[in-house]
Amino acid sequence: MRQLAASYFANKPVVALYSSPLLRTKQTAQILAETLHLSIMFDDRLLEVTTHADGVPMKLFDETNGGLSYTPEYQAKGAESIEDLIIRMDNFIQEKVRKHQGREVLIVTHGDPMRYVVMKYMRIVPITFEASRSVAIPIAGGYKIEFSDTGEAQVYPIVTA
Numbered sequence: 001m002r003q004l005a006a007s008y009f010a011n012k013p014v015v016a017l018y019s020s021p022l023l024r025t026k027q028t029a030q031i032l033a034e035t036l037h038l039s040i041m042f043d044d045r046l047l048e049v050t051t052h053a054d055g056v057p058m059k060l061f062d063e064t065n066g067g068l069s070y071t072p073e074y075q076a077k078g079a080e081s082i083e084d085l086i087i088r089m090d091n092f093i094q095e096k097v098r099k100h101q102g103r104e105v106l107i108v109t110h111g112d113p114m115r116y117v118v119m120k121y122m123r124i125v126p127i128t129f130e131a132s133r134s135v136a137i138p139i140a141g142g143y144k145i146e147f148s149d150t151g152e153a154q155v156y157p158i159v160t161a
Contacts, residue, residue: 003031004160005141006032006036007160008140008141009035009036010035013104014036014104014105015103016100016103017032017041019041019109020042020043020044026042043092045088047109048111048113049113050079051074051080052068052069053069085112086116086117086127090120092107097147111137114143115132115135121155138157138158138159138160140160142157143156
């Protein structure tokens with residue numbers, strides 16, 4: 001699947017590649033970096049959401065209702081709120097929009113960070129855990145967010161498979 005993404009982006013005019021420093025995103029970013037002849041810039045703001053279930057298998061997370069992570073009870077235990085996650089991702093994206101204005105940048109991140117920032121830019125409200133599950137993350141794909149000169153965003157799914 002990662003090779004499909006690399007093939008899709010091979011002839012795109014990508015000028016920078018940013019990635020979460022977690023292993024699975026590093027692996028994807030490495031394949032993209034080799035294909036695009038770019039260095040990878042790692043940024044902790046692209047990390048997966050901090051949840052009550054850090055380190056547990058995804059199956060167990062789903063069985064215990066991942067949405068619990070976004071409740072005040074779990075936030076008091078260190079889980080990240082949806083709002084904080086969106087702010088973290090939006091700050092990163094806006095910084096890169098200013099730095100690379102008008103040019104294409106690849107960002108390799110995780111499901112929830114991608115879903116929630118896409119919801120923000122698509123103006124899907126309310127932004128809730130339940131609503132986020134309707135935002136599909138394409139296999140070996142993601143989303144393209146284009147910003148106008150006025151800062152308005154257009155969001156397009158990218159399906160490489």
